[in-house]
Every structure is written in structure tokens, then in C-alpha cells.
Amino acid sequence: MAATRQALDWPYPPFEIPAELYAAWDARAHGAAAEAAWQRRFDAYAAAHPALAAAFERRMRGELQPALAAQLPALLDAAAARTDAVATRKASQLALDALAPLVPELFGGSADLTGSNLTNFKGCVIAGRDRWGNHLSYGVREFGMAAIMNGIALHGGYIPYGGTFLTFSDYSRNAIRMAALMKQRVIHVFTHDSIGLGEDGPTHQSVEHVPSLRLIPHLDVWRPADALETLVAWAAALQRRDGPSALCLSRQNLPVVTQRAHADGAARGGYVLRDMAGARAVILATGSEVSIALQAQALLADAGVPTRVVSMPSTTVFDRQDAAYQDAVLPPDMPAVAVEAAHPDFWRKYVGRRGRVVGIDRFGESAPAPALYAHFGLTAAHVADAVRAVLGTGAECAA
Structure with a gap:
């Protein structure tokens, strides 16, 4: 020196x-x-x-137009009125079509996967050098996209969102973490969220990604089950001014599982989707597995075992609710089984050591989605068996 x-x-x-x-x-x-x-x-x-x-x-100032809050109930009505099965990545695009005219500050994009992520919306304009637009083709650079979105959010005036496959969120992770640390309103659209993407195989099939994203402090992670929950997730991400959100969306079509009355519960992160008198156990699910939980409930009902199905599109939002609400949805003394096409360990905080988790603790395979779900035991019969196990009722349901 x-x-x-x-x-x-x-x-x-x-x-x-x-x-x-x-x-x-x-x-x-x-x-x-x-x-x-x-x-x-x-x-x-x-x-x-x-x-x-x-x-x-x-x-x-980061304020949204009053028109969004005024028109959101009608948009939720329209989403709830859908009866066709739709992939939540497509439901996301439909949500953008409806929301973009009300949120002119939206600035979208994708890391070379717009046609798969469906992040474009009706009337969007491709941005270029010295050319205004509200949708940018970032190229194959997931981290660059996420970092640029952080910069846009820090500058202000736009709400940036960008898409890629969920498994590629690993490339974006440090920038996602920085958005959470800086409490910036950035929206990540992660599609192809599980083995449900099918034949692309384990390199593209997310297993650990949703649970690991949930571990990032201050990041709201959403995994909606149908069009209504997807719109709720988008509205929550836009209305949130103190942090980023990640929307994890399916490639495969999903059946309608919600009704309009469920929107408020979905906005709280988790809610009772379908209850039965004298329910003896809770079946907890997210995204594409909510319909499996409902099928398992029907199997158990036929066998004289009443259950409650809880949809939890956002564990992070649910965890911010007061204890009374959480206990009303997930009674502490009621045995619980969780089902999600992801690594199972995360769900132990909800089901406890005596509960069961139906998930995937290994990498996927290349096959059609229905075959993969059967191969990995993500079936209604397997979930029903897990409920019987926690209740100690013995006999298993037929596969």
C-alpha cells in the first residue's frame, strides 16, 4: 500500500x-x-x-388506471363463463388481450419463444431500434431479458413482463432474485410448467423449479388451474406494487374447475374449491393437478369418504393471509394430502409429517403427457390411495 x-x-x-x-x-x-x-x-x-x-x-408514480379496477369484475365474469378446456398459457394470452387496453404501460416480450409462451396480445407493437413498441423479442437470452425488465421497472413508466419455458428460469434466477430484493414490479411468464409438456422430455420438464422459485423471498409465485385463476393471477401481479410475480403455466389444455364465486378466494392464494359435509381429509392441489384432486374426491365419495378440495394457486399469497383464514381453509386437525407435478418436499409445511404428498422426486421422461402422469403416479386413484393411507382406512382404490 x-x-x-x-x-x-x-x-x-x-x-x-x-x-x-x-x-x-x-x-x-x-x-x-x-x-x-x-x-x-x-x-x-x-x-x-x-x-x-x-x-x-x-x-x-406506478399507479394503474381506475378503469382496471372498474372493469375487472366484468372480465372475471367472462373468464368464469368459459366452458372449454384451455391451456393456462393460452388463458394468459386471453387475459393479456383483455387487460392490455386497460394497462397501456404493459411492456411485454419473450426470450425467442413468443409463439410458445403466448406473451403477445391483440394490438401489440413489436419494438425495435429507434422504433416504439410494447413487445420486444429478446432473443435466446433469458438472463438478459430478466435484467432488462428490472431496469425498465426501476426507471418507471412501464410494467415489464417476459416469457420463457419454466425450466429456463434457472438462467434468469439471479435477475429474478434481484427484482425481489429491490421490490420491483416485474412479471415473469413461465410456460410448459411440468411433465405435462410431454415429448420434449426431462431437459424441458420442470420438477424442482416451482418449489425453488417459492423459496425466493418476496417473489409471488402463481400456478393457476384454469382461465379464471389465470386472470386472477395476472390482476394480482399488475396490482402488486412492491415486488415481482412469476406465473407458471401449462402447455396442455386443462378443464374448467372454478366458478365466478371462487375469484375472491383465488386472489387470497388458496381457498376451498369444493367441500363435502363431514369432510375427513383435505386434498390440496395447484395448477394442472386441481382437476386430479377433484377426480380423487369423487372416487372417495363413492367409497363413502367425504373430503375437501383446496386449490392453492399461490402459496406465497396464501401465507400472507391471517391465521384465522388459513385455518379455515386448512383446518390444523384435518389430515391432508397434497398433489403437484413437482418435487414434493415443499408441501410438508402444509401436510405435516403425517400427511402425504403426491409429486415427482426425479427427472421426467419423454412421452405423451397422459402416459407420463400415469407413469409417475399423478392419478386420481393414487391420490385417493394417499388419502386412505392418512386416514388409516386400509383398502386402496382401484387404479
Whole structure:
């Protein structure tokens, strides 16, 4: 250190900034003048274009248009009215079609997978060099996309969202973590969320990704079961101003499992989807496995075993609810079985050591989705067997 000081001819004590250097780097006066000049230009702009100036200021404050809250109930009505099976990645695109006119600050994109992630929406404009747009093709650079979205959110004025396959979230992870750390409103659209994507095989089939994303503090992770829950997830992600969200969506079509009355419960992260008088156990599920839970409930009902099915599209949001609500949905003294096409360990916090988790603790395989679900035991009969096991009722349901 002494030799370095001598070579630089630096006689000053540690941590002392010489006055002439401080003065040379002091840009306060220049900055104040630049800010004042900008403010004069903006004041002139606001006088000439008051509506546009007000919209700019609203967007920079991070506030949404009142029209979103006003029209959201009607959008939920429309989503609940759907009767056709639809992949939640497609339900996400339908949600964007409905929400984009109400949220002009949306800025979307995808890491070279727009046609698969379905992140484009009706009327979106592809952005380019020196060309305005609200949808960007990021190329095959998941981390770059996630980092750019963080920068857009930090600047303000836009709400960025971007898509890729869920298994590629590993490439984005550090930027996702930084968005959570900085509490920035960034929305990640992760499609092809499980073995349900089929023949692409284990390189593309997420197993550990949803549970590991749930471990990132301040990241809201959503895994919706149908079109209504998907719209609820999008609305929650847009309305949340203090952190990022990840929407984990299916490639395969999923049946309708909800009704309009379930929207408020879905917005709380978890809710009783279907109950039975005298329920003896809870079947807890997310996303594509909610329909399996309902099938298992029907099997058990035929055998005289009443159960409750809980859909939990967002464990992170559910965990923020008060204890009374959580206990009303998941009674502490009621045995529980969870089912999710992902690594099972995460669900122990809900089912306890005596509960059961039907999940996947190994990598996937290349085969059609129905064959994979049967191969890995993600079936209604297997879930019903797990319920019988926690209840100690002995005989297993037929496969």
C-alpha cells in the first residue's frame, strides 16, 4: 500500500478526499440546472397536452388506471363463463388481450419463444431500434431479458413482463432474485410448467423449479388451474406494487374447475374449491393437478369418504393471509394430502409429517403427457390411495 501511494504521489490520509477532487466531481449545481430545464420543458408540454402529461405522471408514480379496477369484475365474469378446456398459457394470452387496453404501460416480450409462451396480445407493437413498441423479442437470452425488465421497472413508466419455458428460469434466477430484493414490479411468464409438456422430455420438464422459485423471498409465485385463476393471477401481479410475480403455466389444455364465486378466494392464494359435509381429509392441489384432486374426491365419495378440495394457486399469497383464514381453509386437525407435478418436499409445511404428498422426486421422461402422469403416479386413484393411507382406512382404490 505504501509503495502504491508513493507511485501515485498520493500524500493524503485514508478516506480523505482532496478539496480540488471533490470540487471537480461535485455535479450538484449542474444537476439542479438540468432538472430545472427539464421541468420547464415538461411544464410547457403539460400546458399543451394536459391529458398526456397526466398519464405520464400517473405511470411514473406506478399507479394503474381506475378503469382496471372498474372493469375487472366484468372480465372475471367472462373468464368464469368459459366452458372449454384451455391451456393456462393460452388463458394468459386471453387475459393479456383483455387487460392490455386497460394497462397501456404493459411492456411485454419473450426470450425467442413468443409463439410458445403466448406473451403477445391483440394490438401489440413489436419494438425495435429507434422504433416504439410494447413487445420486444429478446432473443435466446433469458438472463438478459430478466435484467432488462428490472431496469425498465426501476426507471418507471412501464410494467415489464417476459416469457420463457419454466425450466429456463434457472438462467434468469439471479435477475429474478434481484427484482425481489429491490421490490420491483416485474412479471415473469413461465410456460410448459411440468411433465405435462410431454415429448420434449426431462431437459424441458420442470420438477424442482416451482418449489425453488417459492423459496425466493418476496417473489409471488402463481400456478393457476384454469382461465379464471389465470386472470386472477395476472390482476394480482399488475396490482402488486412492491415486488415481482412469476406465473407458471401449462402447455396442455386443462378443464374448467372454478366458478365466478371462487375469484375472491383465488386472489387470497388458496381457498376451498369444493367441500363435502363431514369432510375427513383435505386434498390440496395447484395448477394442472386441481382437476386430479377433484377426480380423487369423487372416487372417495363413492367409497363413502367425504373430503375437501383446496386449490392453492399461490402459496406465497396464501401465507400472507391471517391465521384465522388459513385455518379455515386448512383446518390444523384435518389430515391432508397434497398433489403437484413437482418435487414434493415443499408441501410438508402444509401436510405435516403425517400427511402425504403426491409429486415427482426425479427427472421426467419423454412421452405423451397422459402416459407420463400415469407413469409417475399423478392419478386420481393414487391420490385417493394417499388419502386412505392418512386416514388409516386400509383398502386402496382401484387404479
